[in-house]
Amino acid sequence: MAEITRDDVAHLAQLARIEMSPEELDKMAGELAHIVDAVKSVSEAAGPDVPATSHPIALSNVFREDTVGHVLTPEEALSGAPDAEDDRFKVPAILDEE
Amino acid sequence: MSDATLSFDEAMEQFDPVLGFEVHVELNTKTKMFSSAPNAFGDDPNTNVNEVDLGMPGVLPVVNKAAVESSIKIGLALNCEIAESCRFARKNYFYPDTPKNFQTSQYDEPIAHNGWIDIELEDGEVFRVEIERAHMEEDAGKLTHLGGATGRIQGADYSLVDYNRAGVPLVEIVTKPIVGAGRRAPELARAYVAAIREIVKNLGVSDARMERGNVRCDANVSLMPKGATKFGIRSETKNVNSLRSVEHAVRFEIQRHAAVLAAGEKVTQETRHWHEDTRTTTSGRPKSDADDYRYFPEPDLVPIHASREWVESLRAQLPEPPAERRKRLKAAWGYSDPEFRDVVNAGVMDSIEETISAGASAAAARKWWMGEIVGRAKVADVDPAELGVSAAAIVELNGLVEGGKLNNKMAGQVLDGVIAGEGTPTQVMEARGLVLVSDDGPLLEAIDAALAAQPDVAEKIRGGKTQAVGAIVGGVMKATRGQADAGRVKELILERLGVEA
Numbered sequence: 222m223a224e225i226t227r228d229d230v231a232h233l234a235q236l237a238r239i240e241m242s243p244e245e246l247d248k249m250a251g252e253l254a255h256i257v258d259a260v261k262s263v264s265e266a267a268g269p270d271v272p273a274t275s276h277p278i279a280l281s282n283v284f285r286e287d288t289v290g291h292v293l294t295p296e297e298a299l300s301g302a303p304d305a306e307d308d309r310f311k312v313p314a315i316l317d318e319e
Numbered sequence: 320m321s322d323a324t325l326s327f328d329e330a331m332e333q334f335d336p337v338l339g340f341e342v343h344v345e346l347n348t349k350t351k352m353f354s355s356a357p358n359a360f361g362d363d364p365n366t367n368v369n370e371v372d373l374g375m376p377g378v379l380p381v382v383n384k385a386a387v388e389s390s391i392k393i394g395l396a397l398n399c400e401i402a403e404s405c406r407f408a409r410k411n412y413f414y415p416d417t418p419k420n421f422q423t424s425q426y427d428e429p430i431a432h433n434g435w436i437d438i439e440l441e442d443g444e445v446f447r448v449e450i451e452r453a454h455m456e457e458d459a460g461k462l463t464h465l466g467g468a469t470g471r472i473q474g475a476d477y478s479l480v481d482y483n484r485a486g487v488p489l490v491e492i493v494t495k496p497i498v499g500a501g502r503r504a505p506e507l508a509r510a511y512v513a514a515i516r517e518i519v520k521n522l523g524v525s526d527a528r529m530e531r532g533n534v535r536c537d538a539n540v541s542l543m544p545k546g547a548t549k550f551g552i553r554s555e556t557k558n559v560n561s562l563r564s565v566e567h568a569v570r571f572e573i574q575r576h577a578a579v580l581a582a583g584e585k586v587t588q589e590t591r592h593w594h595e596d597t598r599t600t601t602s603g604r605p606k607s608d609a610d611d612y613r614y615f616p617e618p619d620l621v622p623i624h625a626s627r628e629w630v631e632s633l634r635a636q637l638p639e640p641p642a643e644r645r646k647r648l649k650a651a652w653g654y655s656d657p658e659f660r661d662v663v664n665a666g667v668m669d670s671i672e673e674t675i676s677a678g679a680s681a682a683a684a685r686k687w688w689m690g691e692i693v694g695r696a697k698v699a700d701v702d703p704a705e706l707g708v709s710a711a712a713i714v715e716l717n718g719l720v721e722g723g724k725l726n727n728k729m730a731g732q733v734l735d736g737v738i739a740g741e742g743t744p745t746q747v748m749e750a751r752g753l754v755l756v757s758d759d760g761p762l763l764e765a766i767d768a769a770l771a772a773q774p775d776v777a778e779k780i781r782g783g784k785t786q787a788v789g790a791i792v793g794g795v796m797k798a799t800r801g802q803a804d805a806g807r808v809k810e811l812i813l814e815r816l817g818v819e820a
Contacts, residue, residue, distance in 0.1 A: 284383070287348050290355030
């Protein structure tokens with residue numbers, strides 16, 4: 222059984238910007254361990270002879286030529302923004318990353 | 320709170336610095352890394368974006384082939400191995416500069432790895448810097464913090480975001496730890512970033528203008544006690560974006576770490592912010608673990624296979640490396656070490672090369688650029704090349720001096736005219752009425768007047784004090800408004816007074 226602590230869940234919740242109550246943290250700590258175990262069963266099916274897959278289709282080198290194509294106007298770009306000012310997206314000041 | 324520091328000398332007595340750099344290079348492709356929106360600097364906000372750059376649901380990014388080729392060229396120029404196969408990954412974080420909530424980057428499979436470059440310091444000492452990897456990724460949007468008093472994030476009420484830069488192709492170049500630089504660490508830091516900038520500019524893959532953020536440096540510094548081999552805890556000073564700042568930031572961090580360690584405390588592993596005004600750093604956020612970014616392979620993009628034929632065809636396009644070019648030019652021009660170093664440091668090597676190919680001798684090209692143009696550029700506070708003096712103009716001007724049409728002083732005035740946009744040297748010379756008087760007739764008149772005005776000096780010269788002739792020459796030059804050939808004037812004065820030179 223994978224070990225997922227309440228602190229692990231709180232940390233993940235913080236990284237994912239999900240607000241969780243103490244009750245939810247407790248509940249999720251138990252459930253996540255089961256989920257991780259379920260995912261882990263894949264590694265039982267795939268032996269060392271099976272290479273890891275990051276893409277289901279065996280394609281490579283899908284490229285675009287370096288020529289300018291479709292561009293939005295600022296009005297179009299901002300049409301879905303909750304708030305805007307001076308043709309720019311207006312967002313709350315976020316302090317913890319910079 | 321300001322951090323305590325030891326003096327640099329004290330720090331160096333006790334500790335060995337270990338450096339590491341992450342340099343981000345913006346590529347100068349026409350379009351973005353994963354979208355066909357323009358990659359351009361300085362345009363109005365949110366005019367160079369499309370749905371891909373804005374992270375709209377349902378969009379499909381497609382890799383810019385030119386950006387991949389530029390990345391491979393950078394890898395090759397840094398003597399890296401180019402991966403046969405590599406892929407993109409998502410680096411997950413929430414910040415408004417990245418509307419997708421992840422940055423598309425490379426993680427476990429960079430396109431280039433295991434390289435090196437030799438860095439030559441000003442006095443010729445060479446350090447080899449090993450390159451861990453160079454990987455492809457995309458730039459983020461630009462935030463402007465508003466509402467607070469300072470324009471800084473602290474105290475800001477809100478931020479405005481321009482996504483023109485979001486998705487601009489980046490190559491991040493990561494060094495291995497650099498050990499053994501000792502007290503030359505700050506200099507090496509500057510020289511390393513300068514070398515990277517020069518290489519990407521020479522490759523033509525980036526505009527490489529640091530003031531525009533085309534080349535940006537994060538500097539890692541740690542200290543270990545002298546003679547130790549186990550690295551200390553490092554700090555990472557973010558976004559040190561001029562060569563001067565890189566040198567100062569490394570020096571400051573060495574002094575700060577030394578004070579922490581000398582006090583018996585532990586350095587905190589964290590990012591630091593560089594402040595150009597005070598030349599200090601302040602604490603940023605604790606360094607995130609790679610785990611916190613929850614990297615995973617980018618499902619919307621397929622792997623890149625760089626066939627050996629492709630890589631070799633790109634290698635064949637590489638220009639001569641800047642360091643080799645310098646060696647070649649120095650030998651060809653016959654400049655001494657200090658002469659050549661001054662030329663390089665003044666940033667006029669390319670200009671001198673052009674001037675020589677336009678027909679000037681190596682000595683004449685150096686005389687005009689170093690003796691005349693560099694000083695004027697300093698006064699105007701621009702790069703020498705930006706004064707707009709063409710190689711052809713210098714060759715013409717030099718010819719006028721060597722042909723006896725202008726003396727050096729007048730040539731300087733003609734140069735000023737050329738810089739002011741008054742035309743070619745000959746046009747300026749004619750327009751300003753600058754004609755070298757070497758006709759003996761008018762000169763003799765002026766000489767006689769000058770001798771009559773200073774009879775005591777004339778007497779001294781007659782008495783054999785030929786060095787006094789300067790005063791008479793000066794009088795003649797004044798009378799001819801500087802348009803006389805000073806050498807000829809001196810000869811004539813001595814002749815006139817019957818004195819052997």
